[in-house]
Amino acid sequence: MSIPLLINNDSVTTDTLFPVQNPATGEIIYHCTGATVAEANRAVDAAQAAFPAWRDMKAYPRRDLLMRAAELLLARKEELLAYQCEETGATRQFADINFTMGFNLLKDFAARVPTIEGTVPAVTHQSRGAMIYKEPYGVILGIVPWNAPFILAIRAIALPLAAGNTVVLKGSELSPKCFWALGDIFRQAGLPAGCLNILYHRPADAAEVTNTLIAHPAVRKVNFTGSTHVGSLVASTAGKYLKPILVELGGKASAIVLDDANLDNAAACCVLGSFMNSGQICMSTERILVHRAIAEEFRQRLVDTAEKMFGKDIPAPVLVQTAAVARNHKLAADAVAKGGSVLFGDADANEIGPASMRPLIIDGVTKEMDIYATESFGPTVSLIVVDNDETAIALANDTEYGLSAAVFTENLLRGLKIARKIESGAVHINSITVHDEPVLPHGGWKSSGFGRFGGSSGFDEFLQTKTVTWAE
Secondary structure, three states: OEEOEEEOOEEEOOOOEEEEEOOOOOOEEEEEEOOOHHHHHHHHHHHHHHHHHHHHOOHHHHHHHHHHHHHHHHHOHHHHHHHHHHHHOOOHHHHHHHHHHHHHHHHHHHHHHHHOOOEOOOOOOOOEEEEEEEEEOOEEEEEEOOOOHHHHHHHHHHHHHHOOOEEEEEEOOOOHHHHHHHHHHHHHOOOOOOOEEEEOOOHHHHHHHHHHHHHOOOEEEEEEEOOHHHHHHHHHHHHHOOOOEEEEOOOOEEEEEOOOOOHHHHHHHHHHHHHHHHHOOOOOEEEEEEEHHHHHHHHHHHHHHHHHHHOOOOOOOEOOOHHHHHHHHHHHHHHHHOOOEEEEOOOOOOOOOOOEOOOEEEEOOOOOOHHHHOOOOOOEEEEEEEOOHHHHHHHHHOOOOOOOEEEEOOOHHHHHHHHHHOOOOOEEEOOOOOOOOOOOOEOOOHHHEEOOEOHHHHHHOOEEEEEEEEEO
């Protein structure tokens, strides 16, 4: 079986194939068609040809079409969940969360279609007038990863389409069937040919295909979700061609546990935030910063909670590739060699399965350890004891990243004061660092990116401003 590309509503297969593995078993589950430069150009050309008619479609028919896609998405839920679990090793619970977030976002932005409006400002001259329009860009290139394929792909599809743009989506080669299914759903909903085109490619073709897509004259804006390293390459290429770009990148989220926190809630949120989807979320909790006054009591509750949620009686989490397991074990070994200790888990454990790994909590982490600054993107979290609020804030900010953070306290005013001082795109008080919903702007500070998905500001990312004046 070969998974096709979707270009101009046609299923496209070629002789350029690559294998897709099930990370839980290491077995090849099927092969997938890989896009080359020819298919990349063909996809953008199709999107450009479809743009005028989609741009000019009235708001309510466009809204209704996106709503039909949401209905079909829900009808095919079990099929999509199976694809994510098989391709990425995700649990059904996390796949369900990912699916539901994408479903809600699609409905939310379908409903926003009729709300696009400009303004009529007062101008200085009595005999003159002006209007400010909000209009779509044209072809939007979306590049999305494997770890949460439905929410990340749907936001890269639904926001641009709702705003009147057409889309070329380049999905990860690790989970191509997830992206194919989304394209098929929009096709089934009646989306006109060319409005959404789905590509993936062999790893060896990544640079050539990506550069071709960004450089194509018809691509007017790029949105990218993924690692900071790759994001910097994509952003630099977009800059070369003067293309605006929206990027959401890596993170090193801190959860600050204050001395007046509800420790049971804090422990549960820290464990879940650290180990959900095997820690393979850009918002995952990477550091737990706990006040010294409660450190001993919190350690015990943290360990007890981790054992209940992710202990030896629970199947070991599966990571998407064996390299991710090796990276996390290396970070843990370096920390232990430099004076850290394993508070929970076994740094030397070998699990059945090529890419499985039990969660680790590393205590006593210091700046000399690699894990202090490096995003683990796996089930490994650092525990650091702090003496006061200011030290916790300083450590939370001592990172190149700034995507998400959490603060645990029973004093809301204290939590809000700390939140104002944390250099992050989001701070969640008494909740996990992994948080996103359609009405909220989502994105990072510093090396975690710029621009926003979600909310009115996320919608505005896919609309450009035009000023029209007239004289009587």
